[in-house]
Structure formats: C-alpha cells, structure tokens
Amino acid sequence: MDKGSFMKRFLLPLLFFLAVPAYGQNEQSPALDQLNKSIEQKDTFDQVKLKRIAELESRLKDIAIPVEKYVVCAALYNEYKSFNYDKAFHFSQELQQIGHRLKDQVKIADGKIKFGFILLSSGMFKETFDSLNTVKVKILPDSIKKEYYFLLARTYYDLADFDKDKYYAPIYNKRASVYIDSAIALSKAGSYDKIYNTGLKLLKMGRNEESSVLLKQLIRSQRLTDHQLAVTASTLSDIYIQNGQNNEAISLLIRAAIADIHESTKEAAAMLNLAQLLHKKGDIKNAYVFINQAMNDAGYYGARQRKMQVSAILMVIAGEKINSVEEQRRILFIYASLLTLLVALIILFVFIIYRQLKKLKKADKLILSANHSLQETIHKLNEADKIKEEYIGYYFNLISEYITKLDKFKRSVNNKLVTKRFEDIEMLVNNINLKKEREELFLNFDKAFLTLFPDFIKEFNALFPPEHQLKLHADQLLNTDLRIFALVRLGITDTEKIACILEYSMNTIYNYKARIKSKSLIPNDDFEEAILAIGSI
Structure with missing residues (x-):
C-alpha cells in the first residue's frame, strides 16, 4: 500500500471522527448566542440603572418636604425592589415612616404593601402576612388596592408551590384565587394586569389551554415593558414544562432572561429555570454558564432563600460539568494515542497534547477537590443550624471566583507553554499576591x-x-x-x-x-x- 492510499484510508476517516464531536459541542442556537451576548453587556445595563439610582439619591439629600421626599423614596424603592433586597427593604421602611410623619394612612398602607413584596421575595411568608394584615384596605384607592390583592394572591400561590402537598396547597390556591379575582376586578379592561392576572389564575386552576391563549396574546403585544415580557414569558414557560414541551419552554425562558438583563432584574427565576432545563437536556456547558449567572444575581440581590435555591442546583450542575471535562480528557487521550501512528510532525503535535492533558488532569483534580470540599461544607452547613446556612451563598461565590482565577491561570500557562514563553510564566507566577488574596x-x-x-x-x-x-x-x-x-x-x-x-x-x-x-x-x-x-x- 502506497503512502497516498494510506492517507486516504486511515487519516481522512480519523480526521472526520475527530471533527464530529467537536461540531456537536460547539453548535448553539441563535437565541442562546443572543443571551450570551446580553450577558457580556450586563454591566452596561446595570450602570444605566445605577446612574438613575444615583441621581434619585442625590435629589433625596436636598429634599426637606416630607411629601416630596415620599415621591423620591417611592421611585428609589421601585428601582431597588428587584435589584437589591437590603436597599428595597430600607426604602419600604422609609415610606412607612414618612407616612406616619404625615399621618397619611394611605401612604402608610402603601409602604406596608411594598414592604410585604420585599419580604415575600426573601421567602418570609409569615412576615409578609403580618405586614399585609395590618393594611386598612377600605381607605385605599383602586390602584393600590389592586396591588394589595395581587400581592396576597401571589403570596398564597407561592406558599402552595412551596408546600406542594395534597392538603394545604389546594387551600392556599383557593384563597389566592379569591384575592386575584379582586385584583382582576380592579384592573382596566384590556390592560396588561387584567390579562396577565386572568392567565395566571387559569394556570393555577389547571386550565392550561385557556391560560396559554391569554399569555400568548400578551407575548405578541408590542406594548410590553422588559419586565412585563420577562414575567409573562416565564409564566407561559411553566405551561410548556407541564406539557413536556421543553424546547418551547427554553425559547421563552431565553427571552425572559434577556429581558431581565436589559431591565437589570436580579430577583428573577428565568435564568435559574433555563439552566435546569438545559441541564436536563444535556447541555451542561450552557447550563453551567447560566446557573453561575443566576448565582451572581442571587448574591447581588441578597435574598437568602434565592441563594440557597440556586446553590443547591449549582452543586449538581458543577459536578456534572466536572464529569464532562473528565470524559473529554479521556477521549482526547485516545485521540492522542491514535495520532502517534502518524508522521513525525503529528507525533510532535501528540506530544504537546499529552503534556497539556497532564496539566489538565492536575487542574481537574484541584477542581474535583474544591468541589468535594464545597459539598462537605454545604452538607455540614445544612445539618448544623441557621448560622451555617447563611454561609452557603458566601462560600459558593468565593470558591467560584477562585475557580475562575485558576482556570484563567491554567489557560494562560498552557498558551505560554505552547509558545515556549517560559519567562512569561515565571512573571505570571511572581505576580500572584498571596498576601492581598488573604487580606x-x-x-x-x-x-x-x-x-x-x-x-x-x-x-x-x-x-x-x-x-x-x-x-x-x-x-x-x-x-x-x-x-x-x-x-x-x-x-x-x-x-x-x-x-x-x-x-x-x-x-x-x-x-x-x-x-x-x-x-x-x-x-x-x-x-x-x-x-x-x-x-x-
């Protein structure tokens, strides 16, 4: 057999074999590409919001008249309510205090309702009811009364979803249905609130087809804000998930996640639910990226319940990502062994890959060790008491940062090894400031x-x-x-x-x-x- 025949019968099929998995791993839908681009621009959207907040806070310092101060505090609350839990908590309290100084019962009630929304965002159901039960509903104008009834409905819906049992969940859903009826009755015909609330009620009643019609009608509307689009798309995705139509649900959650980024919404479940569906589908790469984004948002917002919820899922996806990396390492080693049968230049190429794989294996062991330590820490925190639960989100953020640094360091060293820039590696190592890291x-x-x-x-x-x-x-x-x-x-x-x-x-x-x-x-x-x-x- 001549050399040309050998290349055709052995080398070309081998190269095709190598190319197939690489193509499968890199293939991404346009929607996912768009979401990843939005993630890259996330800081830009946040800066726009922070600029608005800074302007409002600057105005607040110069205001002495309580009525005017109330208006600015309400604006700041609206900016913070899905952006920063502690700040929103503070301004909801401030609204109540100003209402008391003005002896204005409507403003006091409005502050309590906003306070209840923040408590619910943190999963504090009892405290939410305690705040809402003190509201004097009869004195409220229809716009605030509608907000009050919808918040009570959402609280009972969330409580039913939290319990997920056969006794209490139906009771809570029934109570929620009564309150959401009141909110619907106070909404204008054809308005977003009336259509969305009706769709949500039908969804909770199990009338998915009717709910889907209304929610799709909203999605097709050109008048939705980013926040309204995100909420509506997320709700509609629940129907598709219940029907087993995960691809349609993923498309909706991608739209919702992009809208949340544009709105700088940190208290949102779209990115989390998207990561779960992609993980279930086997797209570990994107699932890991998005669950990390959800973790960053949860840490930024500051609500403990959301951080705990995301942390549990992050641990599962991170473990599978590590397994995926290990499997890729094993496959690459097989490819490298096959390539040793080729000509001298290919043998040299295989040798370089082998050296890189050894370094990758060491890095993988560090990641596995870190993940194992993290799992043990989380297990201990969950079994101990409330004190250790508070640190789960903290350790996830911290270790995630160090893993990211380690990954960047590894890739930088690998690149310099390939190009034989050994002096740059020494400089890179010397630039590590352990004292600063410890401080x-x-x-x-x-x-x-x-x-x-x-x-x-x-x-x-x-x-x-x-x-x-x-x-x-x-x-x-x-x-x-x-x-x-x-x-x-x-x-x-x-x-x-x-x-x-x-x-x-x-x-x-x-x-x-x-x-x-x-x-x-x-x-x-x-x-x-x-x-x-x-x-x-």
Missing part, C-alpha cells in the same frame, strides 16, 4: 460574619470591664482578637485549625486566648461557652 479573604469573612452576628462586638465587649474592652480603628471590621473568637463562635474550636486559617503559630493562638480570657469578667473555663451563647440575627 481580601479576611475582609470578606469579617463582612459575612458581622452580617450574621451584628451585635458580636458589643456582646464580646460586655464580657470585659470597660478598661479592657476592645476598640477598633475606623477602617477595621474585626481585629485578630475578635477574629479568633469569631471562628470559635462558628464552631471552629481546634486551635491548630484557627492557627492555620489566620496564619499564626499554635503558641501564638494559645497566647492570644490566654491573654484575652485573663481580662474577662467570667472564669476562663466558661469563656468559650459565653462566646458560643452570643446570638445571631
């Missing part, structure tokens, strides 16, 4: 801990006489003394572990503890029990 880790820990234990410093100082109480500098959140016992409060009592975390020797930690305990008002043996008794939020 940033401590700062993030301090912020997260003080969010969970806002009175920790006050209660810690109460264990000491005035002359021995700690006083922090203006730029400090916690110092070393406080950080040691913050770790103790979180359940880390092993001195060796504390020393490792804070980069001190064990003797230093022992000395810190002994010095601090010797100044306290309580016996040394009871000091750590007193630290563990400090309450969280």
Whole structure:
C-alpha cells in the first residue's frame, strides 16, 4: 500500500471522527448566542440603572418636604425592589415612616404593601402576612388596592408551590384565587394586569389551554415593558414544562432572561429555570454558564432563600460539568494515542497534547477537590443550624471566583507553554499576591460574619470591664482578637485549625486566648461557652 492510499484510508476517516464531536459541542442556537451576548453587556445595563439610582439619591439629600421626599423614596424603592433586597427593604421602611410623619394612612398602607413584596421575595411568608394584615384596605384607592390583592394572591400561590402537598396547597390556591379575582376586578379592561392576572389564575386552576391563549396574546403585544415580557414569558414557560414541551419552554425562558438583563432584574427565576432545563437536556456547558449567572444575581440581590435555591442546583450542575471535562480528557487521550501512528510532525503535535492533558488532569483534580470540599461544607452547613446556612451563598461565590482565577491561570500557562514563553510564566507566577488574596479573604469573612452576628462586638465587649474592652480603628471590621473568637463562635474550636486559617503559630493562638480570657469578667473555663451563647440575627 502506497503512502497516498494510506492517507486516504486511515487519516481522512480519523480526521472526520475527530471533527464530529467537536461540531456537536460547539453548535448553539441563535437565541442562546443572543443571551450570551446580553450577558457580556450586563454591566452596561446595570450602570444605566445605577446612574438613575444615583441621581434619585442625590435629589433625596436636598429634599426637606416630607411629601416630596415620599415621591423620591417611592421611585428609589421601585428601582431597588428587584435589584437589591437590603436597599428595597430600607426604602419600604422609609415610606412607612414618612407616612406616619404625615399621618397619611394611605401612604402608610402603601409602604406596608411594598414592604410585604420585599419580604415575600426573601421567602418570609409569615412576615409578609403580618405586614399585609395590618393594611386598612377600605381607605385605599383602586390602584393600590389592586396591588394589595395581587400581592396576597401571589403570596398564597407561592406558599402552595412551596408546600406542594395534597392538603394545604389546594387551600392556599383557593384563597389566592379569591384575592386575584379582586385584583382582576380592579384592573382596566384590556390592560396588561387584567390579562396577565386572568392567565395566571387559569394556570393555577389547571386550565392550561385557556391560560396559554391569554399569555400568548400578551407575548405578541408590542406594548410590553422588559419586565412585563420577562414575567409573562416565564409564566407561559411553566405551561410548556407541564406539557413536556421543553424546547418551547427554553425559547421563552431565553427571552425572559434577556429581558431581565436589559431591565437589570436580579430577583428573577428565568435564568435559574433555563439552566435546569438545559441541564436536563444535556447541555451542561450552557447550563453551567447560566446557573453561575443566576448565582451572581442571587448574591447581588441578597435574598437568602434565592441563594440557597440556586446553590443547591449549582452543586449538581458543577459536578456534572466536572464529569464532562473528565470524559473529554479521556477521549482526547485516545485521540492522542491514535495520532502517534502518524508522521513525525503529528507525533510532535501528540506530544504537546499529552503534556497539556497532564496539566489538565492536575487542574481537574484541584477542581474535583474544591468541589468535594464545597459539598462537605454545604452538607455540614445544612445539618448544623441557621448560622451555617447563611454561609452557603458566601462560600459558593468565593470558591467560584477562585475557580475562575485558576482556570484563567491554567489557560494562560498552557498558551505560554505552547509558545515556549517560559519567562512569561515565571512573571505570571511572581505576580500572584498571596498576601492581598488573604487580606481580601479576611475582609470578606469579617463582612459575612458581622452580617450574621451584628451585635458580636458589643456582646464580646460586655464580657470585659470597660478598661479592657476592645476598640477598633475606623477602617477595621474585626481585629485578630475578635477574629479568633469569631471562628470559635462558628464552631471552629481546634486551635491548630484557627492557627492555620489566620496564619499564626499554635503558641501564638494559645497566647492570644490566654491573654484575652485573663481580662474577662467570667472564669476562663466558661469563656468559650459565653462566646458560643452570643446570638445571631
């Protein structure tokens, strides 16, 4: 057999075999491409919103008249309600306070309704009902009364979805139906609210076909805002999911996710639901990208329930992505072995791939180890108590950032190895600032801990006489003394572990503890029990 015949009968089929999986992996629909482009422009949309917020907050500083201040606070609430939980919470409270100063019962009620919306966004059903039950409905104008009834309906619908049982869920759906009827009755004929609320009611009643007709009518409308489009498309996607039409649901959720990005909506489920459907379909690559976006949005918005919900799904998809990477590594190794049978240039190419695969395997082990540690951490947090639950979202964000950095570092090293730019690799390694990374880790820990234990410093100082109480500098959140016992409060009592975390020797930690305990008002043996008794939020 001559050389030409060998190339035709062996090399060409082999190259075709190599090309087929690559094509399948890179194929993407135009809609997904558009969503990925919108994600790249996400910061631009957020900056537009932040500019509007900055202008409103600047105006608010110069306003002394309560009525005018109420108008600006209401505008700020509307900007923040699906963007930042803490800020929206603050301005809903501010609206109630201004209403009390004005002795205006309608403004007070409006503030309570807005406060209820924020509580519901955080999954606090009881607190939502507590706020709404104090509203004097009879004094409200129809526009606010409609908002009140719809919020009560949504609360009961969400509670039914949360329980998903055969006894309570039907009761909650029935109550929701009564309230949404009131909201529909107060809506103008042909308006978005009337059509959407009617469609939602029909969906919850199981009348999917009738609901679908109304929601499709809204989707085809040219008058929808981005927010209305996102809500309507997400609701309609539920019908397709129930009918097993996942491709249609994916198309709708892509539209909803793009609209949420354009609107800078962080409190939204479209991206999360899209990631779940793509994961179910086997598109792990896009599912992983979108679940990370959902996690970033949940962390930015700040509602604990959403972060917990996204974290659970992120763990599953991340695990499968790692398995997918491992499978790709195995396939590439087989391809590399086959290519060793070719000419000298191809043998050289195979050698380079083999070296890269070895580095990829090491990186994969690091990712697997990090993911395994993350799973153990989440398991411990879920089994412990409320304290550890608060840290799930924090650790996911932190580890995600380090995985991203590691991935960028790996690709940079690989590129420089291929081009034999070894001096650039040394420069890249030397530019890693471990001290800065550790300082940033401590700062993030301090912020997260003080969010969970806002009175920790006050209660810690109460264990000491005035002359021995700690006083922090203006730029400090916690110092070393406080950080040691913050770790103790979180359940880390092993001195060796504390020393490792804070980069001190064990003797230093022992000395810190002994010095601090010797100044306290309580016996040394009871000091750590007193630290563990400090309450969280």
